[in-house]
Amino acid sequence: MEAFLNQLPIGLSIGAVLLLIALGLTFTFGQMGVINMAHGEFIMAGAYTAYLLQDWAGRQAVIVALPVAFVVAGLMGLAxxxxxxxxxxxxxxxxxxxxxxxxxxxxxxxxxLFGAPNVQVQAPQWLQGGLGIMPYNRMFILALAVGSVVAVWAYMNRTGQGRRMQAVMQNRRLASTSGIDTGRVDMRTFFIGSGLAGIAGVALTLIGPVGPALGTYYIVDAFLVVVAGGLGQLRGAVIAAAGLGLLNSYAEFWTDASLAKVIVFAVIVAFLQFRPQGLFVVRSRALT
Amino acid sequence: MSTVVTSKDASVAPLPPGRPSWRARLQGPAVFTAVAVLALVVAPLVLEPFRLGLLAKYLVYAIVALGIGLAWGQGGMLVLGQGVFFGLGGYAMGMYLKLTEAQGGLPDFMVWSGVEELPALWAPFANPVFALAMAVVAPVVVAALLGALVFRQRVRGAYFAILTQALAAAFVILLVGQQGLTGGTNGLTNFFELFGQDLALDSTQRGLYFVVAVVLGLLYLGARQLVNSRFGRLLVAVRDGEDRVRFLGYNPATVKTVTFAISAGMAGLAGALFVPVVGIISPALLGVVPSLELVVAVAVGGRFALAGAVLGAVVMNYAKTVFSEELSSAWLYLQGALFILVMTLAPKGIIGLLRRRKEAAG
Known part of the structure; x- marks a missing residue:
C-alpha cells in the first residue's frame, strides 16, 4: 500500500511538468495551427538557464532561474x-x-556549448526532505504548475489581452475584422507559451539531470496531453496532464517501464474512440 | 480554427492539365529505364563492394520513403512512425537469421541475458516462409488496426501525425525494455548466413543489392499504378478535400486505412531487406528521429511525386554518409538548416525545382 501511495507524488509531479509544457503547445496549436517540435528545446533552454545561474546564485539558482528562464525561453519562441x-x-x-x-x-x-554529458543543478537545501509521502521538491513543482495555471487563467479571462487571445483562437478572421491586431496576439501567445516551457525546464532540474536531449523525452507525451485534452483548452490540458502523469507512473508500477508507454498509447487511442477531438471542444458549425 | 487543419498545403500540387503530348508521356518511362540501367548495370560494375553495400542501404531506405510518399504526398497523412513498421519487418527477419544460426539452440544474446528456454513468440520464426510473411503481414495488421480505429473517428491531420510519433516512441522503449526477447539496446546482430549463403562474401552482398534494387523498382511501378488508378484519384481527393469525398458517398476512412497499411507493408519489407544488407537491427534505427529523418528526405526529394521520395531518400542518406565521415556535428546543423530552407523556399522539393526549371525553359 505504501509503495502504491509513493507513486502518487511521482505521477502528479510528472503530470505537472507535462502540463507546463502542454499549455504552450495547446495554445499555439489551437490559436495558430502550429505544431512546434522545437518546444522541447525551450524546456532545455530553461534547464540550462538554471545551470548557468548556479555560478552566480549558488543553491538558490532554481528560484532565481524561474523568471529568467521564462524570459529566455519566451524570447527564443518569439524569435x-x-x-x-x-x-x-x-x-x-x-x-x-x-x-x-x-x-x-x-x-x-x-x-x-555545454558538452554532450548531462549536468546537474543543485536544489536549494530547503527543498530537501519531505512531508509524509510527498517530497518537498515534487510539492514545489506541483505548486509551480498550479500557480502557472491560475496565472494563465487570470490572463485569459481577466485582461484585455487575454480576451483578445481567446477571440483570435475562436475565430481568427472575425477577430481580425473586428480590429484586433492578430499578429501582436500571436506574438504574445508564443512568448507566454514558450516561457512556460522554460519554467518546466527549471522544474525538471529538481528531479533529474540536464542534457541536450532533455526536451525530446517530454515533447511526445506533452503532445499527447494536447490531443487528449482538446485544442486550446485550459481545463482539458489540466485534466489530461494529471491523468497522463498518473497513468504513466502507475502503469510503470504495475507492469514495467517498457510496457507503460505502450499502455498509455493504447489508452489514448481507446479514449479517442469516444472523444475524437479531446476532452473539451469549442463548439462550432464549421466542418471538422 | 479547426477548419484550417484540413490540407490547405496540399492544394499546391496541381493535377496535370489535360492529356500530355506523346513526348511528355514517353519521358517518364525513358527516365525510369535510364535509372534502372544505371542501378542494375552501371553501379555494380563501377562501385567497389563497400560502396555498393551502402547504395543497397540507401535503396532499402528508398523503399520506406516510397511508402511515405504514398501516404503523405498522395494521401496527406503525415506518418512519423514508419520506424515501427520497418522495425517489425527487421526483427522478423533478424529472428529468423538468429534461429538458423543457433541451430536449435538459443540465440547468443538470450544466453547472455539468462533466458533458458526459447520464448514462444520466437519459435515459429525458425521457418523462413513464416518469418518473411510476418515481416510484411505484421506491419500491415498493426497499421490497418490503428488506421481503422483513428480514421473512423475522423482523427486526422496533426493529431494522426502525433499519434504515429507516440507509437514510434513507445515501440522503441518496449524493444529496449524487453531485453531477453529483443536483445535490448543492442538489438539483433552478428548474422553470418542467409539461406545458406555467407553474408560476408562480396558475391552475396552483390546479389542482395540486385534483390533490393529490383524490389524497389517493382514497388515503384506498383505504387505508380496505384496512384494512377481510380483508387489513387480518390486518395488525392481525400487529401485535398476529405469532406467533399465523404459527401460524394465514398468512405475516406477506408481509403486512408488501406493506403496507410500499404505504406506500412512497404516499410516492413524494407526492414526485412535491411537486416541482411546492413547486418543489424536495433532500437536506435527505429525511433522518433530515424522515422522523421526519412520524412525529411521525402520532403527534400519532393513529396508530391513518388520519384521524389525515392530520390530524396538516396540523396539524403548519401549526404549523411559523406558528411558524417568528415564532420559529424556539422551534419546535424546542415540537416537542420537544409530542412528549414527546403520547407520555406522549396516546399515541393528537388522534383518541384526541376519541374519549375523545365516549365521556365519552355
Missing amino acids: LERAAIRHFYGRPLDTLLLTWGVSLVLQQLARD
Whole structure:
C-alpha cells in the first residue's frame, strides 16, 4: 500500500511538468495551427538557464532561474515565431517538420556549448526532505504548475489581452475584422507559451539531470496531453496532464517501464474512440 | 480554427492539365529505364563492394520513403512512425537469421541475458516462409488496426501525425525494455548466413543489392499504378478535400486505412531487406528521429511525386554518409538548416525545382 501511495507524488509531479509544457503547445496549436517540435528545446533552454545561474546564485539558482528562464525561453519562441513560423500559419504539418529542423539545430548547439554529458543543478537545501509521502521538491513543482495555471487563467479571462487571445483562437478572421491586431496576439501567445516551457525546464532540474536531449523525452507525451485534452483548452490540458502523469507512473508500477508507454498509447487511442477531438471542444458549425 | 487543419498545403500540387503530348508521356518511362540501367548495370560494375553495400542501404531506405510518399504526398497523412513498421519487418527477419544460426539452440544474446528456454513468440520464426510473411503481414495488421480505429473517428491531420510519433516512441522503449526477447539496446546482430549463403562474401552482398534494387523498382511501378488508378484519384481527393469525398458517398476512412497499411507493408519489407544488407537491427534505427529523418528526405526529394521520395531518400542518406565521415556535428546543423530552407523556399522539393526549371525553359 505504501509503495502504491509513493507513486502518487511521482505521477502528479510528472503530470505537472507535462502540463507546463502542454499549455504552450495547446495554445499555439489551437490559436495558430502550429505544431512546434522545437518546444522541447525551450524546456532545455530553461534547464540550462538554471545551470548557468548556479555560478552566480549558488543553491538558490532554481528560484532565481524561474523568471529568467521564462524570459529566455519566451524570447527564443518569439524569435522563432517572427523568423519562420508566421509564414506557415494554417499549415500544421509543414510547421511540424520546419520546427523539427530548428530543434535539431538547437540540440546540437547545446551539445557544442555545454558538452554532450548531462549536468546537474543543485536544489536549494530547503527543498530537501519531505512531508509524509510527498517530497518537498515534487510539492514545489506541483505548486509551480498550479500557480502557472491560475496565472494563465487570470490572463485569459481577466485582461484585455487575454480576451483578445481567446477571440483570435475562436475565430481568427472575425477577430481580425473586428480590429484586433492578430499578429501582436500571436506574438504574445508564443512568448507566454514558450516561457512556460522554460519554467518546466527549471522544474525538471529538481528531479533529474540536464542534457541536450532533455526536451525530446517530454515533447511526445506533452503532445499527447494536447490531443487528449482538446485544442486550446485550459481545463482539458489540466485534466489530461494529471491523468497522463498518473497513468504513466502507475502503469510503470504495475507492469514495467517498457510496457507503460505502450499502455498509455493504447489508452489514448481507446479514449479517442469516444472523444475524437479531446476532452473539451469549442463548439462550432464549421466542418471538422 | 479547426477548419484550417484540413490540407490547405496540399492544394499546391496541381493535377496535370489535360492529356500530355506523346513526348511528355514517353519521358517518364525513358527516365525510369535510364535509372534502372544505371542501378542494375552501371553501379555494380563501377562501385567497389563497400560502396555498393551502402547504395543497397540507401535503396532499402528508398523503399520506406516510397511508402511515405504514398501516404503523405498522395494521401496527406503525415506518418512519423514508419520506424515501427520497418522495425517489425527487421526483427522478423533478424529472428529468423538468429534461429538458423543457433541451430536449435538459443540465440547468443538470450544466453547472455539468462533466458533458458526459447520464448514462444520466437519459435515459429525458425521457418523462413513464416518469418518473411510476418515481416510484411505484421506491419500491415498493426497499421490497418490503428488506421481503422483513428480514421473512423475522423482523427486526422496533426493529431494522426502525433499519434504515429507516440507509437514510434513507445515501440522503441518496449524493444529496449524487453531485453531477453529483443536483445535490448543492442538489438539483433552478428548474422553470418542467409539461406545458406555467407553474408560476408562480396558475391552475396552483390546479389542482395540486385534483390533490393529490383524490389524497389517493382514497388515503384506498383505504387505508380496505384496512384494512377481510380483508387489513387480518390486518395488525392481525400487529401485535398476529405469532406467533399465523404459527401460524394465514398468512405475516406477506408481509403486512408488501406493506403496507410500499404505504406506500412512497404516499410516492413524494407526492414526485412535491411537486416541482411546492413547486418543489424536495433532500437536506435527505429525511433522518433530515424522515422522523421526519412520524412525529411521525402520532403527534400519532393513529396508530391513518388520519384521524389525515392530520390530524396538516396540523396539524403548519401549526404549523411559523406558528411558524417568528415564532420559529424556539422551534419546535424546542415540537416537542420537544409530542412528549414527546403520547407520555406522549396516546399515541393528537388522534383518541384526541376519541374519549375523545365516549365521556365519552355
